[in-house]
Amino acid sequence: MLIGHHIQWGFLQRIAKSGQTPHALLFSGQNNLGKYKAALEFVKLLNCENSPKQEACHQCFSCLSFESQRHPDLLVIKPSSKEIKIDQIRDLQKFLSYSSQLAKTKAAIIDEAHCLNQEAQSCLLKCLEEPTGGAMIILITSQPEELFPTIRSRCEQIKFYPLAKEVISEALSVQQSNPRLAEIIDLTDGRPGLAISFLADNQLLESRLADFKMAEQLLAGGLTERMILIKNYYLSLAKNSSDDDEEASPDNSQVFGYINQFLENLLIFLRQALKKSLAAGQNSEALTKLAQNLRKTEDLKFLLINSNINKRLLLENLVINL
Numbered sequence: 001m002l003i004g005h006h007i008q009w010g011f012l013q014r015i016a017k018s019g020q021t022p023h024a025l026l027f028s029g030q031n032n033l034g035k036y037k038a039a040l041e042f043v044k045l046l047n048c049e050n051s052p053k054q055e056a057c058h059q060c061f062s063c064l065s066f067e068s069q070r071h072p073d074l075l076v077i078k079p080s081s082k083e084i085k086i087d088q089i090r091d092l093q094k095f096l097s098y099s100s101q102l103a104k105t106k107a108a109i110i111d112e113a114h115c116l117n118q119e120a121q122s123c124l125l126k127c128l129e130e131p132t133g134g135a136m137i138i139l140i141t142s143q144p145e146e147l148f149p150t151i152r153s154r155c156e157q158i159k160f161y162p163l164a165k166e167v168i169s170e171a172l173s174v175q176q177s178n179p180r181l182a183e184i185i186d187l188t189d190g191r192p193g194l195a196i197s198f199l200a201d202n203q204l205l206e207s208r209l210a211d212f213k214m215a216e217q218l219l220a221g222g223l224t225e226r227m228i229l230i231k232n233y234y235l236s237l238a239k240n241s242s243d244d245d246e247e248a249s250p251d252n253s254q255v256f257g258y259i260n261q262f263l264e265n266l267l268i269f270l271r272q273a274l275k276k277s278l279a280a281g282q283n284s285e286a287l288t289k290l291a292q293n294l295r296k297t298e299d300l301k302f303l304l305i306n307s308n309i310n311k312r313l314l315l316e317n318l319v320i321n322l
Helices: 006-018 035-047 061-067 086-097 118-129 149-153 165-173 181-186 192-200 202-220 223-240 253-280 284-306 311-320
Strands: 024-028 074-077 106-110 135-141 156-159
Touching: 006 035, 006 156, 024 035, 035 061, 035 106, 035 135, 074 086, 086 106, 086 118, 086 135, 118 149, 165 181, 165 192, 181 192, 192 202, 202 223, 202 253, 223 253, 223 311, 253 284, 253 311, 284 311
Parallel strands: 024 135, 024 156, 074 106, 106 135
Antiparallel strands: none
């Protein structure tokens, strides 16, 4: 079930009805908004055996095969380690060169497309410059600016935005009777995918709450308190990682995952703080400081993902500049 995004889905429905499917689509917006779900639902709609309909039937062989991602005419590409490599796009070229086995419209979904390295982007550009009839490529990204302008220009672009709490609540309350549903939705920053994850994994929810508490302490404390907090936080990650050597732990993938998630949670906390400050009519100095913290955290998150920066130094740099 796709939650919200009625304007975007209406546009996709009109494309399906017209029978003139673009060779390439680019879905952009923050993580966990439902972009991947929208892509899969669109592929199902295009190939549903019980069409024409405004929605896929979710019951025919085609719908069930695409939903389980076992359809022979569907290729899903995701980052290998931190990037999408040229070999994966060469596999895409082969996939596009084959005739469709069952589907009306073959589909390739490239998730987290901003992780395409430069070689892979150059190879993808060739696919977009030489479109294959009866096939469609959907790129999904939270960072469209990381894609070549020539790639973006060859895609029909659809932007996704955070949803109102009421929209998420109405959709999930039909499926869930969790007493913490309202609290969970408050923590999602308008992202239905996060709400679904929190409902399914209480540990993930508690981790979000712990990160929010730490963010609050970092913003409230002085420099000395912040440095002590971040040092203890880092040491706890090093201790909990599978690497016994503390000096090696900055490169440990588990530590990377924890820090990446913390920065993501900090971004959400800062966005919510900025919204509350705007609503409360706080002075421009406080608003400017929050906006600066947001930009700094976004820059450091990008640096974490796209470089081999020492992770302890990254965290220390973060708290020094808060």
